[in-house]
Amino acid sequence: MFETADQIFVLLKHWLVGLLPMALQPVAGVVVSVAAIVCFFPALFALTTVFERKGLGRIQNRIGPNRTGPFGILQPVADGIKSLTKEDIVPLSADGAVHFLAPLVLVVTVFMGFAVLPMGRNMVLADMDAGLLFYFAIGASTELSVFMAGWSSRNKYSLMGAMRAVAQMISYEVALLLSSVAVVMISGSLSLTKIVEAQNHYSYGLPHWYIFTPWGLAGFVMYAIATTAETNRSPFDLPEGESELVAGYHTEYSGFKFALFFLGEYLAMFSISGLGTTLFLGGWSAPFSFLTWVPSWFWFFSKLMMSIFVFIWLRGTLPRLRQDQLMNFAWKFVLPMCLLNLLVAGLWRFMGDGWLRWVICSAILVAAYVGLGWEEMRRMHIGARSYRYAE
């Protein structure tokens, strides 16, 4: 019974594929899985947009959208109809082909990332041995699409937004990779299913998720910072800072192409949260050993939605950074911490079991965090703002 609930989607797929002749089955299996991903995540995106708007409203003591349908739940439908019926404007001087391709490249590459994410026990589209490598290789192409959009629009705001986006994404890509490498070092595998399996053990009823180790926690924090920057979410939303750049790289996009950018951005958020869940939060494994009867996909998606909630919470809290603050933070704080974390992960691996490695690893990381943080903040003048006027 529990087994069936856990494997319900896998069984459903096998039943569907079984209806077809033998020769078609391998292709049909892939098509069914792809269709499931392509249908499910945009639906989740639609829900997330309305929950985000309502959540941000609550954070600011507002109600949020509540006019379309009960509790405003039909808002994404209205938004969808609006963006579909809007005129699709391409600037006269824009590079038409690239302008057209940019949103497609974004959405397609983001969708490809979902292929290697294990969303439940046996629920992975392509169980690659180098799944993590594939994910980052594909994930890096989103930068290309952002730059395509900014360059082809032939608009100064678009171009500046794209420049910022590329600078930011490349800087944080380094931190993203390095924080994930620690996980690879410990689990000894690039396969995401193997990484989840490695965390799917329990002692005293508690799971062996990597976040519950010193290097895992530090890695997770760095990963979370890097993903926020990588998905251009607030407080790292400089590429589309509306108070400075109109809308950044998608200034010249309207109608459904704009909606595609929006979709791509949220899908990237889902997929990168899914990867973070897989790497640090035990993927589809249950948080307590007595809860293992709950379907694995439920845990994966609850963790995913929790991450999304944190993204929304951060967006509702933090103001946007300045470009130099962003770069300083990436290269002077996140990157050294990530490199140190690699060292700590190595120490952890070779010190063997026991309490000593907990103490030493935690001490190194805390000391580095406090020291680097102090160094970062030393030159900042925190206090009342002073103004200088021209004389």
Next chain:
Amino acid sequence: MLGEGILKGLAETAKNFAGSFVSAERMTTVQYPEERIAPVEAARVFPFLVYDGADWEAGMRCVACQICEKECPPKCIYIEKSKDKKPDALGKPQFYPAKFDIDVSVCMSCQICVEVCPFEAIKMDNEFELATDDRFGGLLQDRKQLAKSNEYYHTIHPTEAAEVDARLAAEKTKAAADAAAKAARPPAQAATPAPAQKPAGGGE
């Protein structure tokens, strides 16, 4: 320490988020078309013309002096003076506006017309739902649409209207006293306009 401020901020927003579900005082939103809050007394949106009595045309205080038309910064008032005269509140024959139009879309609610009016004839209304589906005619209000009774003025701005009424009553008694004084003096000098004014002043 680094990150301290972020945690403080996150705690604050979490408090807001959770609090908005619990306490009603946090949610200050008034869902406008269904819910409304009574306008504050000093609210002002768009001018209207005050009239006394029941008949708006007869009781209109405006004497078409055109001061408001000249003073209006965005020039949204258009007045045409009448050819004939009609008696005003004091019974004195006065011109009246044959045409008095104000353009809603041009008016900037500055209240300067009210400040300059010597006859307490134009006042500010607090009616703000002036939207119309007619861009031109609908937004241009003529004197009939602008005319509103003194009682209405009392309901929207009671304090101010009471002051205005007191001032007008004082003027009226002063005018009556002047007229009476003039009437007592005729033996000394029989001025030509005096007979015309006397019955009007005392007729009240």
